[in-house]
Amino acid sequence: MRRALGIVAGLVLVAAALVPPQAQASCVTAAKKCRGEPLIGIELVAGAVPRAGDGGRVSYTLDYAMTLTPSFAPYWGDFWVGGRFPRGARGPATATLLDGTGRRLAVLACREHADGVWCAAGSHLPPRGRIVFTTRLAPDGPGTARLGFDSFEGLDREQSERRRTRAQARERFCNHRFTTTVTTTPDS
Numbered sequence: 001m002r003r004a005l006g007i008v009a010g011l012v013l014v015a016a017a018l019v020p021p022q023a024q025a026s027c028v029t030a031a032k033k034c035r036g037e038p039l040i041g042i043e044l045v046a047g048a049v050p051r052a053g054d055g056g057r058v059s060y061t062l063d064y065a066m067t068l069t070p071s072f073a074p075y076w077g078d079f080w081v082g083g084r085f086p087r088g089a090r091g092p093a094t095a096t097l098l099d100g101t102g103r104r105l106a107v108l109a110c111r112e113h114a115d116g117v118w119c120a121a122g123s124h125l126p127p128r129g130r131i132v133f134t135t136r137l138a139p140d141g142p143g144t145a146r147l148g149f150d151s152f153e154g155l156d157r158e159q160s161e162r163r164r165t166r167a168q169a170r171e172r173f174c175n176h177r178f179t180t181t182v183t184t185t186p187d188s
Contacts, residue, residue, distance in 0.1 A: 044062060077160065091117035094119070
């Protein structure tokens with residue numbers, strides 16, 4: 001009888017160790033500050049024509065590659081693409097998402113925010129791809145754009161499927177920004 005009780009007690013301890021505690025999960029999602037490094041790394045290469053053509057119209061391309069940190073847990077996040085376009089430029093209303101082979105996957109709606117023009121990309125992006133922004137530069141000189149990704153971490157599956165504004169996501173979740181710079185000059 002003592003042996004059976006010992007086995008049952010051991011099984012209960014093992015089962016308790018395998019069940020994740022609920023308090024830890026709620027603490028992570030309620031935290032506004034990021035803990036450590038991002039769970040996903042995004043490498044960026046931005047490009048544009050060095051000189052804008054007639055009308056100052058220029059297309060910026062943002063090639064990206066995502067790498068997840070080694071983990072057994074699934075990654076649930078929310079992505080926004082965009083950034084600061086040159087001063088005086090009319091920001092894009094949409095951005096085009098292409099996969100690694102160049103096939104068009106989606107057209108993303110963009111909006112003006114306090115820190116630039118950002119497009120909601122959602123939570124399901126291919127690990128490699130390209131994003132194309134088309135904008136019109138101001139005629140007064142060269143322009144530097146700072147483009148990239150905002151990634152929001154600390155979401156669970158239901159939260160990653162829900163649509164929210166950038167302000168709401170910043171209040172609730174950990175935010176990492178990955179950016180790069182590209183310069184263009186309008187033709188005279």
